[in-house]
Amino acid sequence: MTVAHAPSRLSICRGGCRAAARYPEHHDRLLAVDTDVDALLGLMELAVTWHELDYSDSPVVGPADWAGFAAAHVWTFPERAERAFSLALDIVGRRLEGLPVEQTGAELAPVIDLVRG
Numbered sequence: 001m002t003v004a005h006a007p008s009r010l011s012i013c014r015g016g017c018r019a020a021a022r023y024p025e026h027h028d029r030l031l032a033v034d035t036d037v038d039a040l041l042g043l044m045e046l047a048v049t050w051h052e053l054d055y056s057d058s059p060v061v062g063p064a065d066w067a068g069f070a071a072a073h074v075w076t077f078p079e080r081a082e083r084a085f086s087l088a089l090d091i092v093g094r095r096l097e098g099l100p101v102e103q104t105g106a107e108l109a110p111v112i113d114l115v116r117g
Contacts, residue, residue, distance in 0.1 A: 019065065019069055022059070023059045023060060025059065026059055027061065029042055029043075030061060033080075033081055033085070034076055034080040034084065035076050035077065040084055043084060043088050044084075044088060044091070047089075047091040047092050050063055051092070063088070063089060063092040066085050067085065067089060069085070070082060070084075
């Protein structure tokens with residue numbers, strides 16, 4: 001008999017996570033940042049390139065949602081997940097440092113405040 005396993009987003013989020021509904025593949029990759037080096041590197045690459053590439057048509061959870069995402073999920077290694085998302089937010093925020101808020105985009109203003117916190 002074969003046992004079907006539910007995708008991570010269904011077993012962990014139970015449908016209550018906006019990121020799981022909107023970006024299921026990226027959601028599941030982000031859920032692995034505390035246990036999978038490739039997922040962690042993917043988050044870091046996204047953070048480094050966020051201001052260099054156009055992600056507007058990409059199905060990814062953006063920096064404005066990373067802190068909430070990290071807080072809303074249960075992690076195998078919570079401190080590692082917190083460090084990963086904090087570092088990713090710091091990378092995005094460093095790129096924005098020195099720019100007037102109107103040039104950074106209104107949706108990233110909370111992220112800037114969180115990073116500078």
